[in-house]
Amino acid sequence: MTDIAAPAVTDIGVPTVTDIGVPTVSDIGVPAAAEPLKDTVKQPAVAARPGALPPAGLDARAVSAWFGSHKVLDRVTLAMPAGEVTALIGPSGCGKSTFLRTLNRMHELIPAATLAGEVLLDGEDIYGTGRRLTDARRQIGMVFQKPNPFPTMSIYDNVVAGLQFTGVRVSRRTKDDLVEECLNRAGLWKEVRDRLRQPGGALSGGQQQRLCIARALAVRPRVLLMDEPCSALDPTSTRRVEETILELASEVTVVIVTHNMQQAARVSQQCAFFLAEQGTPGGIVEHGPTPALFGSPQDERTADYVAGRFG
Numbered sequence: 001m002t003d004i005a006a007p008a009v010t011d012i013g014v015p016t017v018t019d020i021g022v023p024t025v026s027d028i029g030v031p032a033a034a035e036p037l038k039d040t041v042k043q044p045a046v047a048a049r050p051g052a053l054p055p056a057g058l059d060a061r062a063v064s065a066w067f068g069s070h071k072v073l074d075r076v077t078l079a080m081p082a083g084e085v086t087a088l089i090g091p092s093g094c095g096k097s098t099f100l101r102t103l104n105r106m107h108e109l110i111p112a113a114t115l116a117g118e119v120l121l122d123g124e125d126i127y128g129t130g131r132r133l134t135d136a137r138r139q140i141g142m143v144f145q146k147p148n149p150f151p152t153m154s155i156y157d158n159v160v161a162g163l164q165f166t167g168v169r170v171s172r173r174t175k176d177d178l179v180e181e182c183l184n185r186a187g188l189w190k191e192v193r194d195r196l197r198q199p200g201g202a203l204s205g206g207q208q209q210r211l212c213i214a215r216a217l218a219v220r221p222r223v224l225l226m227d228e229p230c231s232a233l234d235p236t237s238t239r240r241v242e243e244t245i246l247e248l249a250s251e252v253t254v255v256i257v258t259h260n261m262q263q264a265a266r267v268s269q270q271c272a273f274f275l276a277e278q279g280t281p282g283g284i285v286e287h288g289p290t291p292a293l294f295g296s297p298q299d300e301r302t303a304d305y306v307a308g309r310f311g
């Protein structure tokens with residue numbers, strides 16, 4: 001995990017606005033199949049989701065990335081279909097997190113970081129002339145490895161924190177509805193509905209991660225990027241977050257970096273295997289439907305990796 005892919009929680013443990021993956025007010029001026037998960041009960045659909053757009057497809061085309069003169073990704077091309085979960089797998093240091101950060105323009109926040117290529121969100125390049133960084137961030141949310149709620153802020157206020165930072169003003173009633181909807185979609189509502197005024201930091205790690213998912217959902221992203229969202233969680237919490245990902249998938253396109261191959265097999269429909277061989281920049285060796293990538297990989301390196309022979 002790299003400096004910025006980590007939640008960059010500061011010494012006092014408080015996330016910055018960038019860490020929660022939403023733009024600031026000043027930025028925008030205005031506002032193989034593993035066992036399938038059981039008990040994946042869809043939360044009651046929330047009838048009206050004002051402002052919600054359908055999930056969007058993401059298309060990375062020939063994306064290269066550098067830190068200074070160090071090239072870490074070489075011409076990565078990957079289609080991440082709308083309404084599906086795409087898992088990015090591969091050994092440490094092959095560029096998965098860097099690639100993820102190019103998908104919502106977080107890469108460019110790192111000093112000396114540069115990139116080439118295109119990232120199309122429903123056909124429009126998020127790096128195109130005139131496209132604002134903040135639009136990309138609002139439409140493409142992010143959840144980090146380490147849960148990073150605002151620890152002293154209430155559960156309720158954590159969910160709507162993104163709205164405040166984007167300068168969106170909504171009525172109290174609308175906010176109440178949004179909090180319930182997003183906590184429901186994140187699979188947390190039933191556990192916290194009687195203690196919405198308690199601090200977010202008082203929740204368990206798994207609950208905090210689902211709170212972060214709810215917070216990301218509140219700004220109505222069309223894509224949700226997740227950078228090893230379960231790596232700091234115990235197996236039970238991991239399972240609950242995985243269920244949440246499955247529940248969300250038809251409403252939000254999900255791209256998830258994971259080191260856990262069983263997790264990739266459980267939650268994703270598409271999978272891409274990244275590799276950086278002997279000091280060369282990272283790239284995709286093979287990608288495609290997850291059952292095929294795990295069940296009948298075409299490249300020997302993929303077969304070795306998914307069989308656990310390296311990495």
Ligand SMILES: Nc1ncnc2c1ncn2[C@@H]1O[C@H](COP(=O)(O)OP(=O)(O)OP(=O)(O)O)[C@@H](O)[C@H]1O
Binds near residue numbers: 003072092093099110
């Ligand atoms: N902020 C940074 N400054 C300089 N180099 C970086 C930075 N972040 C990442 N790198 C380098 O870029 C390469 C890819 O790192 P990245 O974190 O994207 O890989 P990864 O596959 O996500 O690894 P992991 O699975 O360990 O998180 C590595 O060589 C890493 O050292």
